[in-house]
Amino acid sequence: xxxxxxxxxxxxxxxxxxxxxxxxxxxxxxxxxxxxxxxxxxxxxxxxxxxxxxxxxxxxxxxxxxxxxxxxxxxxxxxxxxxxxxxxxxxxxxxxxxxxxxxxxxxxxxxxxxxxxxxxxxxxxxxxxxxxxxxxxxxxxxxxxxxxxxxxxxxxxxxxxxxxxxxxxxxxxxxxxxxxxxxxxxxxxxxxxxxxxxxxxxxxxxxxxxxxxxxxxxxxxxxxxxxxxxxxxxxxxxxxxxxxxxxxxxxxxxxxxxxxxxxxxxxxxxxxxxxxxxxxxxxxxxxxxxxxxxxxxxxxxxxxxxxxxxxxxxxxxxxxxxxxxxxxxxxxxxxxxxxxxxxxx
Amino acid sequence: xxxxxxxxxxxxxxxxxxxxxxxxxxxxxxxxxxxxxxxxxxxxxxxxxxxxxxxxxxxxxxxxxxxxxxxxxxxxxxxxxxxxxxxxxxxxxxxxxxxxxxxxxxxxxxxxxxxxxxxxxxxxxxxxxxxxxxxxxxxxxxxxxxxxxxxxxxxxxxxxxxxxxxxxxxxxxxxxxxxxxxxxxxxxxxxxxxxxxxxxxxxxxxxxxxxxxxxxxxxxxxxxxxxxxxxxxxxxxxxxxxxxxxxxxxxxxxxxxxxxxxxxxxxxxxxxxxxxxxxxxxxxxxxxxxxxxxxx
Ligand SMILES: Nc1ncnc2c1ncn2[C@@H]1O[C@H](COP(=O)(O)OP(=O)(O)OP(=O)(O)O)[C@@H](O)[C@H]1O
Ligand SMILES: [Mg+2]
Numbered sequence: 001x002x003x004x005x006x007x008x009x010x011x012x013x014x015x016x017x018x019x020x021x022x023x024x025x026x027x028x029x030x031x032x033x034x035x036x037x038x039x040x041x042x043x044x045x046x047x048x049x050x051x052x053x054x055x056x057x058x059x060x061x062x063x064x065x066x067x068x069x070x071x072x073x074x075x076x077x078x079x080x081x082x083x084x085x086x087x088x089x090x091x092x093x094x095x096x097x098x099x100x101x102x103x104x105x106x107x108x109x110x111x112x113x114x115x116x117x118x119x120x121x122x123x124x125x126x127x128x129x130x131x132x133x134x135x136x137x138x139x140x141x142x143x144x145x146x147x148x149x150x151x152x153x154x155x156x157x158x159x160x161x162x163x164x165x166x167x168x169x170x171x172x173x174x175x176x177x178x179x180x181x182x183x184x185x186x187x188x189x190x191x192x193x194x195x196x197x198x199x200x201x202x203x204x205x206x207x208x209x210x211x212x213x214x215x216x217x218x219x220x221x222x223x224x225x226x227x228x229x230x231x232x233x234x235x236x237x238x239x240x241x242x243x244x245x246x247x248x249x250x251x252x253x254x255x256x257x258x259x260x261x262x263x264x265x266x267x268x269x270x271x272x273x274x275x276x277x278x279x280x281x282x283x284x285x286x287x288x289x290x291x292x293x294x295x296x297x298x299x300x301x302x303x304x305x306x307x308x309x310x311x312x313x314x315x316x317x318x319x320x321x322x323x324x325x326x327x328x329x330x331x332x333x334x335x336x337x338x339x340x341x342x343x344x345x
Numbered sequence: 346x347x348x349x350x351x352x353x354x355x356x357x358x359x360x361x362x363x364x365x366x367x368x369x370x371x372x373x374x375x376x377x378x379x380x381x382x383x384x385x386x387x388x389x390x391x392x393x394x395x396x397x398x399x400x401x402x403x404x405x406x407x408x409x410x411x412x413x414x415x416x417x418x419x420x421x422x423x424x425x426x427x428x429x430x431x432x433x434x435x436x437x438x439x440x441x442x443x444x445x446x447x448x449x450x451x452x453x454x455x456x457x458x459x460x461x462x463x464x465x466x467x468x469x470x471x472x473x474x475x476x477x478x479x480x481x482x483x484x485x486x487x488x489x490x491x492x493x494x495x496x497x498x499x500x501x502x503x504x505x506x507x508x509x510x511x512x513x514x515x516x517x518x519x520x521x522x523x524x525x526x527x528x529x530x531x532x533x534x535x536x537x538x539x540x541x542x543x544x545x546x547x548x549x550x551x552x553x554x555x556x557x558x559x560x561x562x563x564x565x566x567x568x569x570x571x572x573x574x575x576x577x578x579x580x581x582x583x584x585x586x587x588x589x590x591x592x593x594x595x596x597x598x599x600x601x602x603x604x605x606x607x608x609x610x611x612x613x614x615x616x617x618x619x620x621x622x623x624x625x626x627x628x629x630x631x632x633x634x635x636x637x638x639x640x641x
Contacts, residue, residue, distance in 0.1 A: 002444050002445075003444060003445045005444070006442075006445055007441070007445075010430055010433055013432060013433060014430060014432040017432040018431075018432055177428075180427075180428035181424065181426060181427045181428060182427065182428050184424060184427065185427045185429070186445075187397060188395060188417065188422040188424075189442065189446065190414065190417040190418050190445060190447075191445050344397065
């Protein structure tokens with residue numbers, strides 16, 4: 001136990017004295033979230049870029065029919081003439097171009113732009129008399145709670161950052177230590193592989209916890225995120241996620257002293273996780289094998305557990321499956337990592 | 346009593362047989378030296394004995410038995426090259442390592458012994474090569490070991506620092522500890538070691554106390570003269586009592602009968618103004634045994 005603490009504190013000092021590492025650990029997730037908050041905001045809907053060609057006549061007029069003017073789907077850009085509007089349309093810098101002062105309203109879209117086709121439909125619906133549309137469709141809005149994308153994204157980003165910090169912060173360091181013989185020096189002491197590994201794991205978990213807490217608080221204050229469910233459940237699923245990723249890193253770092261190879265392997269693991277673990281987007285509707293693969297990745301269970309708690313007010317009962325799976329992954333990888341571990345390359 | 350006994354050790358790497366059937370015993374309380382040129386297999390042998398790398402075959406016994414987990418508690422090891430935990434000061438490094446052991450040495454004593462007072466608050470990676478060497482030596486002693494392994498403890502040190510390391514080794518020897526070290530320096534081996542084994546190409550080619558080895562292999566004395574002192578071909582002077590060797594611009598004569606040799610030189614009209622006569626040292630012995638210089 002004394003040996004464990006000795007290594008644990010040494011590792012912690014190493015982390016907080018490494019100012020550059022500390023900075024990126026906290027700044028990176030915060031910047032991503034701030035960036036996405038700026039792009040999407042809350043409750044905003046996607047807009048289409050509309051180029052307005054002025055009416056022909058004595059005075060140039062950009063006046064469009066009132067219902068089109070009021071549509072929230074378009075951001076309007078005034079064009080000097082038709083040629084320039086069409087040029088921009090062809091280059092996909094506009095989604096749609098509209099000629100002001102025409103009746104019926106004439107507009108152009110590009111055949112090769114899917115957004116253009118949708119923009120056209122929206123324009124037609126907006127321009128039509130509501131009375132006429134009623135005969136064809138009936139709009140209803142769903143009752144109750146909806147999650148904004150940015151609120152959905154937030155737990156994903158926290159999870160992703162945890163994954164990178166766990167995989168690279170441990171995997172890379174251990175391989176480097178093996179390469180420059182730090183591990184060999186430790187092997188000459190009574191320290192056991194398990195003591196060494198667990199000191200690393202616990203120290204890294206502390207680091208992840210600390211940096212995530214800072215990011216969480218800053219984001220809550222600035223962007224008004226909220227956690228509807230149990231904080232304890234949230235922390236539990238997050239920390240188990242951290243533990244499972246750190247143990248996964250231990251398996252990868254258990255042998256070998258080639259930093260490039262280790263970093264390649266870590267990238268090979270982290271990239272699919274970034275896209276298949278529903279950090280950025282849902283994979284609902286993806287082929288069955290993709291979903292199966294996604295279930296095999298620990299990060300998937302972290303993001304789904306966190307979302308359940310934060311957005312839908314879940315507690316331990318609701319996320320028990322995630323907690324159990326992550327605990328199992330941690331145990332298996334930790335055992336495997338200690339068993340495979342080699343001090344020298 | 347032999348504290349360590351090594352029997353027929355072999356280490357086969359894919360392309361080289363780094364250690365090829367090495368056997369030796371280390372008596373309790375002595376300083377045992379492994380000598381040899383680069384690539385002789387010293388480090389490999391030492392690291393197998395320390396339990397850091399596995400042998401291909403052969404046996405390593407500590408106090409008559411295979412090593413147990415206690416070995417790590419009782420042995421202190423200095424490797425030829427190691428990096429240390431980054432972002433830690435020298436003092437923190439010593440304290441961290443001390444806490445890995447059951448019975449560490451008192452840190453203040455250790456710091457005094459290794460004269461590290463001036464660098465305690467510096468970061469590990471912000472000290473000079475010689476200071477780092479001292480830190481590594483201190484780490485090898487941090488558990489107050491019975492048995493200390495030092496792999497080239499003085500390589501890269503200035504003469505004063507080297508003498509300081511020698512003092513430390515002598516001090517720990519007086520405390521009854523056993524020291525096993527490797528070195529390239531014959532002077533170091535002669536000064537520190539009670540027993541030496543000379544290694545070349547993975548095998549021990551001579552072993553014994555420095556005095557015995559010289560007695561056995563380096564018989565007689567060495568006389569050295571510049572080549573221009575000879576009016577005749579020096580090789581014609583060789584006989585059953587005199588060995589003649591060209592060493593750079595000098596001619597070296599090895600003989601058991603210095604009087605007869607000098608008479609022969611005078612008769613041949615050799616100019617004796619620049620002659621030097623000395624008894625052979627381990628360096629000569631090594632040259633004799635391997636036909637190669639130690640540090641080439
Ligand atoms: N990990 C390894 N893989 C392959 N060959 C190795 C390895 N380690 C050492 N060798 C080879 O084994 C031989 C002995 O090396 P060793 O390091 O034991 O020599 P040494 O006597 O300590 O030399 P030096 O005085 O330069 O430290 C060398 O030919 C070396 O190239
Ligand atoms: Mg060596």
